Amino acid sequence: MTAIGKPISRVDGNEKVTGKAKYAAEFNVPDLTYGYVVSSAIAKGKITNIDASDALSLDGVLKVFTYKNRPKLAWFDISYKDQDAPPGSPFRPLQDETIKYSGQPIALVVAETFEVARYAASLVRIEYKEDTHETDLEANLHRAREPKSGIASLLKPPPPKPRGDFETAYQDASAKTNGRYVHAAEHHNPMELFASTVVYETDSKKKPKLTIYDKTQGVTNSILYVSQVFNIPFKNLRVVSPYMGGGFGAGLRPQYQLFMATMAALELKRSVRVTLTRQQMFTFGHRPATVQNVALGALPDGTMNALYHDAYGETSQFEDYTEVVVNWGGMLYPPENVTMDYKLVPLDVYSPLDMRAPGGVTGMAALEVAMDELAYELGMDPLELRLKNYSDLDNNEKRPYSSKELRECFRQGAERFGWSKRSFEPRSMKKDHNLIGWGMATGIWDSNMLGARAEAALLVNGKLWVSSATAEIGTGTYTIMTQIAADTLGMPIEDVLFKLGDTDFPIAPISGGSWTAATVGSAVQAVCEEVGKSLLKLAKKMPGSPFKSAKWEDIEFVDKHLRLKKDPSAAVSLMTLVNLNGGKAVRETSGVFADVMKQKNFTRSAHAAAFVEVMVDEELGTVKVTRAVSAIAGGRILNPKTARSQILGGMVWGISKALHEESALDHTFGRFMNHSLAEYHVSVNADIHDLDVIFVEEHDDVVNKLGVKGLGEIGIVGMPAAVANAIFHATGKRVRDLPITLDKLL
C-alpha cells in the first residue's frame, strides 16, 4: 500500500480552484432557454385563478406551465418514489390546484433569457382560496401518532421495546435529571443553488433524448425518477453530475427543478435550465423541528439505572419522514430500565429530509446534555460519568460492536484538550469580563455498507480508468477512489483516472449516510482485483512464465509490476501484460455487497468524543467557541487530509447548529420567514477559531474489507451538546433549546 493512508491533495483540486469544475447550472449549450419557478404565497388551500396573460405578452416568453396545461404524467405514486422517499405519497409538482405548503411550486415561466423569465414570473397573477393551516409543532403535539413503516425503516429502525421498569428504577435513583429539549427546523443550504440543465435532442425515431445535468447526490436516483414520471426509456436518458456544490442530504431526493426542467424541455422541444433561488431553497426538505424529553437516573456511584427518551418530530401531511432520534442512548449506555419512544406530528409543511447526521445529531444533542446534567446531579466529572457507564455492547441489540475505540477517543481527546485542568464548578473559569466554559460530549453514527458496481480498465497506454455512478459532494470521493484503485494495482495515482456522476457508468447508491467510502470504495477495490486476476491470466501465458503455478494469493502489484511475493525478482510490468491482450484494454465490471453473514452478529458504528471551550461575554451574552477538539474512531483513514476536512466541516456544522441555525416559521402565514442567507445564520469565518482533529487507530475487518467506517456525519454528532455543556459550565445556565442565541443567556 502506498497511496492509502497518505495525506494526498485532492485530485480534483486544480479544477476546483481554477473554476473549471462544472456544476449543474454551468453546462451551457446553444439555444438554451430558462425556467423560473413561481411559488405559492399561501400554506394551504386552492388556486382559484391563474392569469398569465401579462407574462405571456412579453417578448421572449415561451410558455407558462401550470397544473392546467402541464402534460399528462405518470398516474401511480410508485412512479414518483425515489430512493430516499419516506412512506406515503410523494409530492407531485403542478399536480392540481391544491396547495399543501407555503412556497410550493405552482408555475414555471420559460423564456429565452433568465432575465425575462424572472421578470415574467413576477407578473403571473394567482388567486387563492385559503384554508387554515397548522405549522406549529408544539401546538399540535396532541396529534402525535406512530410513524408508518416502509422500506426506509430498514436503515432507520424504530425504537426497541421498553426493557426493565423505567418508572420504578427512576424513582429509586439517587441522582436524576428530567428535561425537555427543543430545536427548530433547519435547512441544508448548500452553497450551490439547486439546478438542472436539460439538453434536448431526438433519436433516430424522432423520440426525445435528454442529457440532464442535475444537482444530485445520486445520478441513478434522478434517472429513475425522470424515466418513471415522464415515461422515457433509459436508453434515451443520461444524467450527469461530475461535481455538486454541497449536498448534506439536500440532494438525496430529486428536487422539483428536475421535474420542471424536464417537463419544459419535453413540451417545448428545447433545452431548458431551471435554477432555484436561495428563497426557494427553503421550499423542499429540511431537518424537522423536534421536541424531546429525556430522563436519566443513576445510583450514588454514577452507575446509570434508568433511561427515558422520547421524541416528537414533525412531518408533512403526505409522507412520514422518520429518523433515528432516540435509539442512541439505549445503544451507548447500559441501564437495564429503558423506555424509548418516537412519534410524528403531521403539519402543513413539505416533507422533512435527511440532513447531515439526521436524527443522530438531534437525539445526541439532547441525550448528551442530559448526561452532563446527570454528572452535575452526581457531583461527578462529566467524562468520568461516560467512562463509568462505558459499554462494549450495543445494549439495544445485546451484541458487541465490530470495533469501538471510543475509550481511546476520550483519552486522547481529553489529553489534547487539557480536560484534567478543568474546574468542576460552573462560572469558575473567568477571564476579564468573559466567562470560560469547558464541555464535552459523545458522538456515534452507523457505519453502513450498501451495494455498488464499478468498472475498471487498464488501457494500452498503461493508464488505469475506473468509474462508478457515485457522487462527489465535497467528501473527496474522486481522491479516495483514485487512491484505492492505485494501491490495488500497484500504480502511482497520476496514472489513475477515476470518473463518477454519470448514468453511463455502473450503478452506485445515493451518496449519503456516510456509506460512500465503504460501499463504492469496496466496489472499486473489487473491480481492480478483477483486472488484476485477468492480468495474472495473461502473465501465465507468457513464454517461460514464472507465474505458471502462481495463485492470486501468491502475487502482488508493486511499482506498476505484477510480481511473486516470495520472489520479487520474478516481475513483469503491467504495460507488458496489457500488450499481450491483443491490442485491447483489460477491462472488468463487477459489484459488491456487504458480507451480511459476517456482519449480523455485530453493531457497526463510528464514535467520537468532542471537547469544546467557549467564551461567553457576561454582559452581552455573546458566545464564541474558542477551541474544540474532536477525537474520532472511524476505522481506517484512507486520506488524513480529506478525512480531517470532513471532520472539520462536521465540527463547524455542530457549532453552527448549537449557536445559529434555525428556520423560523411565521405561523400566521405558515411560512419560513428567514429564507435568505442574511437571515438564516450559518457559521462564517469569524465564528470559527481553533479546531483540532484526532483520528484514533481502529481496525475493523467486519465493516468491509477496506476497514473504513465513513466520516460524513460523525464529526457533527457530539458537537452541539459539547457546546451547550460548555455554555453551562461557563454561565451556570442550562439551555435546552437550540440554537443558543444570546437572548437565552441574558
Added chain:
Amino acid sequence: MSPPLDKRAPSLPPLHTVTLTVNGKETQLKLSPWTSLLDALREYMDLTGTKKGCDHGQCGACTVLLDGKRINSCMTLAIMQEGKQITTIEGLAPTPDELHPLQQAFIDHDAFQCGYCTPGQICSAVGMMNEGRVKTTADIRELMSGNICRCGAYTNIVDAIEEVINKQTA
C-alpha cells in the same frame, strides 16, 4: 414567494451593447440593462467559474475583482462596468498552465470541499490582500467573513491565506 406586482407589464426595454473587459480581453455583448455582471459572466460569456449562491449579496460566491477591488458581481449591473478591468477566477493565474499562489495554497491546505465557494474565496482573498489591512489571523477571519463556506473549510482557508501573506512579506 412575493405576490405578483399589481401593475400592467411594461414592454421590455431595448437591449444595450455593452463592452466588458474580462481577464484582459474585451467582449461586446447585447444585454438587458438590468443583467447583473454575474449573469453576464455565467450566461453570456461562459465564464462559469464565478458562482451564484444567493444573487442577493449575502454569500460572496460571486466575488470578482474590479480594478483589483473585490466586489459581489451579483450586486452590480454589467452595463455599469464598461471600461473597468474585471478579473475572474479564470484570469487569476499568470498563464493558463500556472496557478496563482493562492490557488496552490488552497490545494495544499485542502481549503475547500465541494469547491463551490472556492473561486469567490480566492478572489476575495486577493482583494483583501490588495486592501492591505491584514495584521493578524483574526483580521483574516473577520475580513473573509463575507464569503460563506457551507462545507466549513474556514480554518484551512485561513491557513492557506496566511501562508501566502507570510511568503509575500518575508
